[in-house]
Amino acid sequence: MLKNSVLSLCLIIILGACSSNSDTDGTAENAAEFKVPIEYYKLDNGLKVILSQDKTSPTVAVAVYYNIGFRIEPKDRTGFAHLFEHMMFQGSKNLGKAEFISLVQKNGGVLNGSTRFDFTNYFEIMPAHKLETMLWAEADRMKGLDITQENLTNQQGVVKNEVKVNVLNQPYGGFPWLDMPQYANENWYNAHNFYGDLEDLDAATLEDVQSFFDTYYAPNNAALSVVGDFDIEEAKKWIDQYFSKIPSAEIPALPDISEPVQQEELRFEKEDKLATKPAIAIAYDMPAKNSPEYYAMGLLDQILVQGDNSLLYKELVKEKAYTGNVSGGINYLGNMFNYNGPMQWMFNLTYDNTTSADSVINSVDVVIADLQKNGVSQEMLDQAIIKIRSQLYDDLGSFFGVGRADLLCSFALFEDNPSKINSIEQEFKKVTPETINKTIKEYLRNTNRTILTVKPLGGDQQNL
Numbered sequence: 468m469l470k471n472s473v474l475s476l477c478l479i480i481i482l483g484a485c486s487s488n489s490d491t492d493g494t495a496e497n498a499a500e501f502k503v504p505i506e507y508y509k510l511d512n513g514l515k516v517i518l519s520q521d522k523t524s525p526t527v528a529v530a531v532y533y534n535i536g537f538r539i540e541p542k543d544r545t546g547f548a549h550l551f552e553h554m555m556f557q558g559s560k561n562l563g564k565a566e567f568i569s570l571v572q573k574n575g576g577v578l579n580g581s582t583r584f585d586f587t588n589y590f591e592i593m594p595a596h597k598l599e600t601m602l603w604a605e606a607d608r609m610k611g612l613d614i615t616q617e618n619l620t621n622q623q624g625v626v627k628n629e630v631k632v633n634v635l636n637q638p639y640g641g642f643p644w645l646d647m648p649q650y651a652n653e654n655w656y657n658a659h660n661f662y663g664d665l666e667d668l669d670a671a672t673l674e675d676v677q678s679f680f681d682t683y684y685a686p687n688n689a690a691l692s693v694v695g696d697f698d699i700e701e702a703k704k705w706i707d708q709y710f711s712k713i714p715s716a717e718i719p720a721l722p723d724i725s726e727p728v729q730q731e732e733l734r735f736e737k738e739d740k741l742a743t744k745p746a747i748a749i750a751y752d753m754p755a756k757n758s759p760e761y762y763a764m765g766l767l768d769q770i771l772v773q774g775d776n777s778l779l780y781k782e783l784v785k786e787k788a789y790t791g792n793v794s795g796g797i798n799y800l801g802n803m804f805n806y807n808g809p810m811q812w813m814f815n816l817t818y819d820n821t822t823s824a825d826s827v828i829n830s831v832d833v834v835i836a837d838l839q840k841n842g843v844s845q846e847m848l849d850q851a852i853i854k855i856r857s858q859l860y861d862d863l864g865s866f867f868g869v870g871r872a873d874l875l876c877s878f879a880l881f882e883d884n885p886s887k888i889n890s891i892e893q894e895f896k897k898v899t900p901e902t903i904n905k906t907i908k909e910y911l912r913n914t915n916r917t918i919l920t921v922k923p924l925g926g927d928q929q930n931l
Contacts, residue, residue: 513687527695532876537661546663558613606709643748685716694868748815
């Protein structure tokens with residue numbers, strides 16, 4: 468289900484609907500602020516629970532996030548985190564094969580699951596009166612899966628076929644979201660093939676699956692959020708009834724996923740037998756998460772890549788006409804908030820065969836050099852804050868609370884602080900021109916970037 472999730476990231480990573488509270492002093496600034504209502508607590512078995520009411524529509528979103536993702540999977544089982552995501556839909560004690568999906572769909576709901584860098588998540592959107600049903604169903608599969616050789620063999624085949632169809636037999640398959648981490652990072656945990664080597668997938672045994680489930684799918688390694696139209700006390704009663712008796716597990720310490728500071732520019736070329744045009748991705752290593760520079764990079768993303776008024780769009784699309792679009796951001800498998808380790812800020816584009824990669828890179832260098840020389844003015848910074856605020860609150864009204872649940876669970880898993888969702892905007896407002904200009908010099912340097920180009924081998928290149 469990974470690739471389906473990647474293709475529908477607009478649904479999964481959005482920040483969700485949010486209720487507004489204006490302060491009584493009546494100022495315009497306070498009146499415009501939004502505050503997500505949050506009730507956060509933990510069960511005795513360690514399950515983190517976040518409840519957030521929103522009466523906008525008679526629906527509820529239930530999300531369960533497990534603190535296991537691509538880059539902390541076992542070294543001899545590449546792709547295992549993703550394989551297990553598929554196993555979670557194969558049946559549990561009271562729900563047979565595919566019955567979880569049927570239960571949701573027959574009650575008018577939608578569902579999905581995905582594997583990311585640092586978590587695997589599952590969510591359902593249901594009519595509000597079906598909240599108890601979904602809490603029961605999620606608890607049922609947290610208690611134990613129907614782990615059989617038939618189910619394992621079936622899903623090994625599904626995952627291998629997914630890799631072949633969506634990556635190996637697609638033009639630009641895996642570019643750049645799957646490729647770039649393997650080139651830009653040194654630590655195996657960040658740099659291995661997240662989809663998994665086919666031999667490793669074949670080698671997985673029932674014992675592997677059972678051990679993985681017992682270790683990582685325990686309540687003390689998970690966060691549960693409920694967002695939408697529900698009664699808080701009633702939800703607490705059901706959560707206690709269905710989840711509290713699930714035993715906790717001994718969770719192994721997270722592996723060291725740190726990366727050394729990059730000291731020289733890295734360049735790589737990937738041949739693509741199906742691509743007909745060259746492509747390029749340029750990635751800069753991110754500052755440490757939650758640092759002032761981290762928030763500054765979020766604003767630089769707005770200045771450089773996001774929207775048709777961004778500097779790289781103006782240079783590469785409007786001025787040079789090298790491409791029709793520039794895509795980019797922080798964390799291609801999510802957003803700049805829902806990861807917990809090293810990351811790159813990256814942008815990518817395709818361009819004509821008559822254009823050289825060096826021409827594209829030189830144009831990028833002109834834009835970055837101008838920022839390094841002249842810096843970001845207060846006016847540019849203010850515009851970037853408006854853009855990121857607009858993006859944030861556009862997302863805050865979308866998709867029935869799934870995006871809100873995403874941030875609540877991520878902040879609970881990684882920082883034990885889901886209330887951080889209410890301080891995001893203020894953190895960006897703290898960034899000064901001095902901070903952002905310091906970040907440009909320190910992080911937007913050539914020696915802090917990795918460049919990956921795609922050499923097209925498909926079609927008659929001479930006639931394109």
